[in-house]
Amino acid sequence: MVPAVAAQRVPFTIDADFDLGEAAAPWCRAHGADVVVRRGAVPLSLPRPESRGVAWQHAAGRTLILTPCGARFLVEGGSAMRYALDGGASLADLRLFFLGTALSVLAAQRGLLPLKASAVADAEDVHAFVGLPKRGKSASAAALAARGYPFFADDLLILDPEGLDAEARCYRCDDLKVWPKALELADCEKVGPVRPTSKYRKLYAVPRQRAARVSGRLRTVVYLASFKKGDASGDRHSMHLERLSGSNKVETVIEAAIHSRPITIAVVGRLPLFQWVMALSRRVEMLRLTRPEIPAMFGAGVNRIAALLSAADSGTVQGWASP
Amino acid sequence: MSGQRRIAWLASYPRSGNTWTRLLLANFLSAAAEPVGINDIGSAMPNVLFHGRPWFDSLAGISSSDCTEDEAESLRPAIVRFWAQETQRKATPLFCKAHEACRDTPAGEPLFPDDVTVGAVYLIRNPLDVAVSWAFYLGEEGFADSVAYLNARTSCIGGAGSHELRQRLFDWSGHVESWTGAPFPVLTVRYEDLLADTAGWLGRIASFLRLEGASDRQRLEGAVAHSAFARLQENEGREGFHTRSPHSRTPFFRSGVAGDGSRHLSAAQVGDILAAHGATMARFGYSCRATG
Numbered sequence: 001m002v003p004a005v006a007a008q009r010v011p012f013t014i015d016a017d018f019d020l021g022e023a024a025a026p027w028c029r030a031h032g033a034d035v036v037v038r039r040g041a042v043p044l045s046l047p048r049p050e051s052r053g054v055a056w057q058h059a060a061g062r063t064l065i066l067t068p069c070g071a072r073f074l075v076e077g078g079s080a081m082r083y084a085l086d087g088g089a090s091l092a093d094l095r096l097f098f099l100g101t102a103l104s105v106l107a108a109q110r111g112l113l114p115l116k117a118s119a120v121a122d123a124e125d126v127h128a129f130v131g132l133p134k135r136g137k138s139a140s141a142a143a144l145a146a147r148g149y150p151f152f153a154d155d156l157l158i159l160d161p162e163g164l165d166a167e168a169r170c171y172r173c174d175d176l177k178v179w180p181k182a183l184e185l186a187d188c189e190k191v192g193p194v195r196p197t198s199k200y201r202k203l204y205a206v207p208r209q210r211a212a213r214v215s216g217r218l219r220t221v222v223y224l225a226s227f228k229k230g231d232a233s234g235d236r237h238s239m240h241l242e243r244l245s246g247s248n249k250v251e252t253v254i255e256a257a258i259h260s261r262p263i264t265i266a267v268v269g270r271l272p273l274f275q276w277v278m279a280l281s282r283r284v285e286m287l288r289l290t291r292p293e294i295p296a297m298f299g300a301g302v303n304r305i306a307a308l309l310s311a312a313d314s315g316t317v318q319g320w321a322s323p
Numbered sequence: 324m325s326g327q328r329r330i331a332w333l334a335s336y337p338r339s340g341n342t343w344t345r346l347l348l349a350n351f352l353s354a355a356a357e358p359v360g361i362n363d364i365g366s367a368m369p370n371v372l373f374h375g376r377p378w379f380d381s382l383a384g385i386s387s388s389d390c391t392e393d394e395a396e397s398l399r400p401a402i403v404r405f406w407a408q409e410t411q412r413k414a415t416p417l418f419c420k421a422h423e424a425c426r427d428t429p430a431g432e433p434l435f436p437d438d439v440t441v442g443a444v445y446l447i448r449n450p451l452d453v454a455v456s457w458a459f460y461l462g463e464e465g466f467a468d469s470v471a472y473l474n475a476r477t478s479c480i481g482g483a484g485s486h487e488l489r490q491r492l493f494d495w496s497g498h499v500e501s502w503t504g505a506p507f508p509v510l511t512v513r514y515e516d517l518l519a520d521t522a523g524w525l526g527r528i529a530s531f532l533r534l535e536g537a538s539d540r541q542r543l544e545g546a547v548a549h550s551a552f553a554r555l556q557e558n559e560g561r562e563g564f565h566t567r568s569p570h571s572r573t574p575f576f577r578s579g580v581a582g583d584g585s586r587h588l589s590a591a592q593v594g595d596i597l598a599a600h601g602a603t604m605a606r607f608g609y610s611c612r613a614t615g
Binding site (some may be wrong): 112 | 330337376377380381382383384385386387388389390391393394396397401402405465483484485486563565569
């Protein structure tokens with residue numbers, strides 16, 4: 001169980017007419033919340049969209065999200081959200097897309113930076129994992145929870161760009177979700193299906209340890225990759241850990257770490273987003289771990305990260321150096 | 324490129340020469356003194372993997388891993404239409420690599436929409452050789468699994484938990500029938516013919532796709548030289564290849580020859596493939612006596 005967190009500070013509060021789940025409890029208020037979320041009429045399109053994608057449109061401070069399961073969201077001015085459920089969409093579907101895409105859009109409308117990341121806690125610090133889809137972000141965070149680093153966040157990490165000159169303060173809001181084959185690898189316990197359909201296989205799971213805090217100081221971002229150009233060893237067990245710097249840090253965040261990236265760019269604007277990412281890259285350490293996507297290498301990769309975080313904790317500067 | 328018909332599908336059953344063909348086209352389009360690197364195809368031509376999750380996520384705006392495979396698949400025609408409309412680059416078609424069969428989505432819409440399609444280059448290879456190449460790619464000890472894959476009507480790759488979206492292949496014959504019967508122009512290219520007369524077939528492909536320079540023999544020969552198998556092997560040996568399976572014990576560019584199947588498969592495995600696909604093989608000129 002997550003310890004009581006009601007009094008913890010969050011960047012905004014939410015009054016929703018459905019259950020957001022345990023991990024989002026610190027964000028919820030019954031009255032006087034910053035954001036009100038209610039079921040209601042949601043259009044199928046916006047007039048004269050300024051920008052759009054296949055499943056979203058943005059115009060005049062309003063963002064429409066159309067999910068293929070039938071849940072639709074209209075996020076307005078960072079303070080209100082309406083949702084509709086069509087085509088058999090369930091409350092579980094609603095919660096999944098709310099705590100991912102919709103909340104990231106809401107955060108962006110409120111001047112916050114949504115990161116597509118899982119994370120672990122380390123005292124006051126947070127270490128995050130980013131990467132392209134299916135690179136083991138959630139499973140890596142869960143596995144580190146069994147190695148002394150409490151699980152902190154899954155899928156969405158909300159960063160406050162305001163204070164980036166001083167620290168990278170970030171917030172978490174959702175529970176751990178993993179693919180069935182990752183349960184054992186990540187040493188976590190199954191809770192139940194994320195969506196009530198046998199066609200969707202991800203599961204809610206409980207890691208060995210969870211952080212009580214809702215926020216922390218983002219210190220490290222680990223980019224998980226499966227291929228490194230120049231690695232011609234042909235060795236299926238080769239693994240590389242390197243420290244990123246300069247433009248590589250900025251590129252990595254923009255390419256792989258922005259939640260709902262095209263929507264976030266539309267809401268925030270390219271220049272402000274770039275400035276936030278620049279500031280973030282100055283504030284955090286960034287590492288790239290390249291490991292083959294085979295189960296036999298998963299544990300070795302997590303051990304490598306744990307050793308590195310431990311070395312950094314103890315002030316062993318060499319711990320950050322490239323191998 | 325007229326109207327919204329901008330997509331050139333480069334389609335094949337897995338391990339049928341798709342990557343090599345993309346490298347040939349990349350080198351043809353680049354027409355540079357230096358070869359296009361095997362990891363840099365995208366720098367020479369607008370090129371995506373139709374089954375790639377990053378591409379899906381960036382155009383959909385939502386995460387494919389929040390969707391069921393059916394939901395994601397039903398969005399894909401809209402995604403490729405959006406790509407065709409929004410991509411600014413005008414000079415060449417937009418190349419889209421696909422391994423899945425040409426069929427409808429679970430919502431009943433064509434997965435490969437005709438209205439944005441210039442045409443499809445469909446690469447076909449002797450299924451005996453495909454089975455062997457696929458087994459090496461997957462690092463299998465024997466060839467039983469890849470033979471079973473070629474023969475099963477429900478075969479699919481990627482999907483939940485994979486970095487690729489689900490791709491329904493059908494069996495090998497079903498795959499061939501689906502593409503050669505597609506409702507848009509299709510140029511069917513036998514891998515064996517491409518090996519035997521690479522410049523000639525590259526010219527036919529370029530002409531089919533209405534690429535500038537399609538009859539420029541020097542340019543075609545240059546692209547062929549830059550894409551020579553020995554050069555690709557040397558490139559992979561020097562810098563690795565992102566498409567290589569982590570399970571594989573051999574390089575991605577392993578042999579590239581025709582006729583491997585009858586040398587590696589057992590008589591029973593050859594018999595299974597011939598029994599399942601003999602009619603389709605004969606239609607495309609493959610010997611049903613297992614000699615390729």
